[in-house]
Every structure is written in C-alpha cells, then in structure tokens.
Amino acid sequence: MxxxxxxxxxxxxxxxxxxxxxGEKVDLPAPMVTGINQDGATVNFADVYAKGPxxxxxxxxxxxxxxxxxxxxxxxxxxxxxxxxxxxLGVSFDKPEAQKKFKxxxxxxYDLIADPEGKIVxxxxxxxxxxxxxxxxxxxxxxxxxxxxxxKDTKAxxxxxAADIKRVLAAK
Numbered sequence: 001m002x003x004x005x006x007x008x009x010x011x012x013x014x015x016x017x018x019x020x021x022x023g024e025k026v027d028l029p030a031p032m033v034t035g036i037n038q039d040g041a042t043v044n045f046a047d048v049y050a051k052g053p054x055x056x057x058x059x060x061x062x063x064x065x066x067x068x069x070x071x072x073x074x075x076x077x078x079x080x081x082x083x084x085x086x087x088x089l090g091v092s093f094d095k096p097e098a099q100k101k102f103k104x105x106x107x108x109x110y111d112l113i114a115d116p117e118g119k120i121v122x123x124x125x126x127x128x129x130x131x132x133x134x135x136x137x138x139x140x141x142x143x144x145x146x147x148x149x150x151x152k153d154t155k156a157x158x159x160x161x162a163a164d165i166k167r168v169l170a171a172k
Contacts, residue, residue: 023141023153023168030054030144031123035091035113038099043089043111045120046147052085054144055165057156058126060136062094062102062112069158070139071108077162078109084169089113091120093135127154143168 032046048054057074059067074081074088081088088110094102099112115121118135121128127138141161143151151168 023151023156023164026149026152028149028152030142030147030149031120033120033123035115035120036096037111037113038096038103040096043113045089048087048089049144049147051087053169054087054089055081055141056089056091056124056144057139057141057161058091058121058124058137059139060092060129062092062098063105066139066158067092067102068106070156070161071102071112072106073157073159073161073163074110074165075106075108077166080166081162086165086169091115091124092137093118093121141165 030045030049034042034044037043045056055074057070059070061067071090074090078088090108090110091113092099093116094114095116096114099114102108103112113120115137118128121137124140124142126140129136129138138154139156139158141153141156141164142149143165153164157164
C-alpha cells in the first residue's frame with residue numbers, strides 16, 4: 001500500500017509539474033535594472049526593452065556544458081530572432097571578464113550581463129543556487145514585451161532554449 005501511494009504521488013507530480021521549455025504566460029512588470037556587460041559597458045534594460053521584445057535568460061555559470069548549450073541555442077537562432085525584432089540578454093553571477101571569454105569562445109552575438117552581486121537575479125526573482133562559496137543563478141528565461149514580462153520559464157531548456165522562445169513568439 002505504501003509503495004502504491006508513493007507511485008501515485010510520483011505520477012501525479014509528473015502531470016502537474018512544468019516541463020523544460022514549457023513556461024507560462026504571465027503579466028508582470030519587467031524589472032528596470034542596469035548591469036555591466038562583457039565589455040564593461042553599462043546596459044540599461046529599459047533601453048533594450050524599448051527596442052522590441054527581449055529575451056532575458058539566466059544561466060548558472062559561463063563556459064559550462066549546459067550553459068554553453070543554452071547560449072549557443074540562442075546564438076544559432078539569433079538571425080531568426082532579430083528578424084522578429086527580438087533582443088537577447090544573458091545574465092549570470094560571472095564577472096565581466098568571464099562573460100567576455102564566454103562570448104568570445106562561442107561567438108555569441110548578444111550581450112552577456114555580469115551580475116556578481118545578484119541584483120538582476122533578485123529583481124527577476126530568479127532562484128539562487130549556492131555551491132560552496134559560489135552563488136549561481138538557476139536556469140530561467142523571460143520574454144519581455146512593452147515593458148512587461150509576458151512569459152517566463154523557470155525550467156529553461158539548454159539545447160532547446162531558442163525553439164521554446166520561437167514557439168512562444170509564434171503563439172502571440
């Protein structure tokens with residue numbers, strides 16, 4: 001009986017939990033924050049939002065396998081996304097130097113924002129993962145339109161991040 005209840009509980013959780021890339025429609029004010037990009041320049045998120053729909057994706061650590069897949073997914077679809085007027089910003093706790101190396105190593109065509117203090121992570125209410133003395137952002141993605149977060153994915157995909165964003169854009 002105990003095993004049957006455990007199996008039923010597990011099965012129920014599978015049907016009610018979100019899958020990577022599924023995300024959810026929301027209507028939340030987009031955080032009006034600033035950060036430093038890989039080149040040391042200040043990036044005002046409100047200015048980026050004003051240019052059109054904006055994908056803000058968070059990743060745990062630059063130059064790690066899952067984060068590289070996520071970033072390269074968006075790189076590989078960047079031409080398609082920009083045809084739709086979409087801006088892309090990647091954010092992690094990494095310092096600008098690490099973001100620069102990541103961008104250069106994988107020829108990423110968008111800004112990577114250094115958030116070593118976690119101010120942007122906190123503004124978007126992204127879960128922090130603590131490993132030893134390191135803070136990491138959980139892998140999440142947001143779509144901002146007209147100053148509002150219209151979609152968020154708290155279980156963002158690695159290799160399918162761009163496909164998930166394109167699917168959401170097509171549904172709008």
